[in-house]
Amino acid sequence: MEQASRWQLFNTSWTLHRLSPLHHAKDFETLLNNETALKAYATRLRDQLTGDVLAGLHSAATIAEDDSLSKTGALQDCRWEFFATEPSAGNNPRSTTSSFPGILVTLEYENITYKGALLSEVDSNLQPRTGVTALPLLLTKFPNALRQTFITFLTSNFDTYVSNLRLSSTFLCAGLEGFVAGLEGVVVEDVIKELQLTLAFSPSVAPALRNVNVGIPRGSLVGFLREEKGTLKGKGKSIQRKNRVPLIANLTAYLETHLAMNVDLDGSRQDKVARQHVRLSKVACAAFVLGSEGRMKLVVDDRRAGEGDEDEEQEAPSLRASETLLRAVIRRAMIGDQVTT
Numbered sequence: 001m002e003q004a005s006r007w008q009l010f011n012t013s014w015t016l017h018r019l020s021p022l023h024h025a026k027d028f029e030t031l032l033n034n035e036t037a038l039k040a041y042a043t044r045l046r047d048q049l050t051g052d053v054l055a056g057l058h059s060a061a062t063i064a065e066d067d068s069l070s071k072t073g074a075l076q077d078c079r080w081e082f083f084a085t086e087p088s089a090g091n092n093p094r095s096t097t098s099s100f101p102g103i104l105v106t107l108e109y110e111n112i113t114y115k116g117a118l119l120s121e122v123d124s125n126l127q128p129r130t131g132v133t134a135l136p137l138l139l140t141k142f143p144n145a146l147r148q149t150f151i152t153f154l155t156s157n158f159d160t161y162v163s164n165l166r167l168s169s170t171f172l173c174a175g176l177e178g179f180v181a182g183l184e185g186v187v188v189e190d191v192i193k194e195l196q197l198t199l200a201f202s203p204s205v206a207p208a209l210r211n212v213n214v215g216i217p218r219g220s221l222v223g224f225l226r227e228e229k230g231t232l233k234g235k236g237k238s239i240q241r242k243n244r245v246p247l248i249a250n251l252t253a254y255l256e257t258h259l260a261m262n263v264d265l266d267g268s269r270q271d272k273v274a275r276q277h278v279r280l281s282k283v284a285c286a287a288f289v290l291g292s293e294g295r296m297k298l299v300v301d302d303r304r305a306g307e308g309d310e311d312e313e314q315e316a317p318s319l320r321a322s323e324t325l326l327r328a329v330i331r332r333a334m335i336g337d338q339v340t341t
Contacts, residue, residue, distance in 0.1 A: 003084035004104035009117060009139070009298065009326065015147065016165040016294040017138040018333045019118060022158040025131025032101065032126060032133060038080040042105075045153055046078035049107070073110025080105055100326070101126055102135050107146075116140040116150060121330040137333040138162060139296075165294045165333055169279035173266035175290055175325055176283050177245040180225070182321030188225060189218045191287050191318050197251070198282035199263070200292070205277045214251070224250045287318060288325060296329060298322040 028037040081104045102119035118135035120126050127133050138154075140147050151162045167175075183191055195216040201209050216224060224247050248266045255261040263278045264270070281292040289297040300319055 004081040014139040020161040042080040077108040193286035196284040200281035202277040
């Protein structure tokens with residue numbers, strides 16, 4: 001059976017959902033690496049999307065109402081594949097082998113291809129018992145009507161519960177700083193380029209102001225990566241791994257000093273009032289986009305995806321940082337929808 005590549009997870013704008021364990025004992029004892037099982041569920045999904053037993057959400061009327069679906073053409077192929085273990089980039093022994101246990105679902109229509117992914121961070125906890133598989137993060141690149149049909153398919157076939165995965169301000173801050181910290185051996189601004197942060201406000205304190213965009217140009221980024229003592233972490237040097245990157249702390253100090261905004265974006269100041277009314281809702285840069293509403297895009301250079309070349313040493317830290325961020329999102333899905341700001 002063909003296996004999916006981890007590169008399918010990059011350069012795509014995903015909608016994030018949390019997925020409770022999949023129960024499949026009534027059909028198959030195992031799910032992953034089970035060609036028969038994946039083919040069976042692919043056939044069921046294809047039949048639901050094209051046959052006479054439609055669930056209603058993807059009926060002709062629904063398609064007519066959804067402009068994106070009305071232009072897709074006929075469904076030509078429905079595939080379920082498990083992710084393959086990838087070899088080290090360029091066969092370089094210093095490059096780490098990375099894989100994300102899970103399933104890639106591909107729906108090929110005449111005019112467009114949609115995909116979804118069910119992921120776990122590690123293999124050890126995938127099957128807590130026979131007939132049950134834990135894949136806590138669901139990524140989808142579907143129009144709304146098709147997404148709802150797919151979710152209905154999962155709940156009816158696997159007795160699973162699907163919920164939106166919201167990301168807290170604290171998580172976004174940690175994700176950004178963790179990504180920067182992972183760029184060991186790389187000039188940070190070459191990867192991040194311009195950084196765009198969106199601050200959201202509580203209606204009780206700013207009823208006419210929904211959000212404020214804070215842009216940190218490439219030339220100014222290095223200033224926000226300085227330690228308090230002035231130690232440079234970035235421009236002209238490879239970033240050195242630290243326990244904590246001071247980006248959010250420096251941004252917080254800047255907003256308070258220059259804009260008189262008292263914020264506690266990452267919860268480090270334990271200011272409950274500031275945390276309640278101002279939060280980080282989106283992080284966007286050349287390397288990734290992460291939104292509190294449950295949106296994510298990890299960007300890699302697809303010209304070098306899986307291939308070694310002269311820029312391999314520049315690419316590898318950026319790729320590892322992206323994979324670290326994805327694993328953090330998977331772990332976030334594992335702990336449920338705990339609401340924090």
